[in-house]
Amino acid sequence: MNPASVFHMRSSSAIIGVASAVIGVLALGPAAAAEISLHDDLDRAIVLKQPAKRIVTLAPFLTELVFTAGAGERVVGVSAYSDYPPEAKKLPQVGTAVGVALEQIAALAPDLVLAWRDSVRVEDIERLTRLGATVYVAQSRNFEDVPRNLTAIGELTGRDVSGAIAEYERRLAKLRRDNAGKRKVTAFLEIWNRPLTTIAGRHFINEALEICGARNVFQDLDGVAPVVSWEAVYLRDPQVVVGMSSAANDAEFRANWQSRTALSAVKGGRLVFVDADRIQRLTARTPEGIAALCDGIDRYR
16 A cells, blocks of 8 residues: 555545645655566566565575565565574465465465566466565576575565675675685586486586586586486596485485495595585575585585
């Protein structure tokens, strides 16, 4: 609801009505008075009459980013696996990677829904819009997307995110400096093992490996998450094997690979496990995950 609606007076006096509206706009502040207009990552024009007050997030990384922007108290619903910060775990879960619970979302009456481009369906955007919510669709593939998405969320919520962006960029730059010049190693990156799946192309996890002085042996493959054969892994024989979401912890990850001793990385015990939440979600915490990855690789360099 915009300031003019909030302060509309049922009065026969036009002067009183205008004066009330002016007072209301001043009380709400310039951020509330100004219309917010930007484009999302589907190049759709997004317009809000005022900063969002009730927000639903449909991806864990978006949940984190809203809290990082300082608008966490406005989040009324989240997607499954939104477990950081701890406050997010207490919120109603209204979506998964395969769909959204429209009735639950409608009951929460959000004025803004943040969706992930890789999982949201066109029909879901249309249905959510019909509920009266503004839907902003965000992409998340590279390190630059963190400050870009934070900037958009800051605009949509009327929050100053410059400090959070500066800290993220400072930590990322420090990681690049601290790891520059290290001896290069080859790595196999396992994101799933049934079937064996890796990451290819220009992707932030491959960028993280590069920061740590490692090169993904399957980076040249087509697609984002190609399935690879064991024969191909044996042929490329990486110096290090890196795992994240394929196991619950380091012990399980190592157990999964113990029978693959024909690989030099396994024979030498050069197995690195990183908490997936810190490195597979592009958020302000991503530099923590990269630091853990670099530390793990350094043990076997």
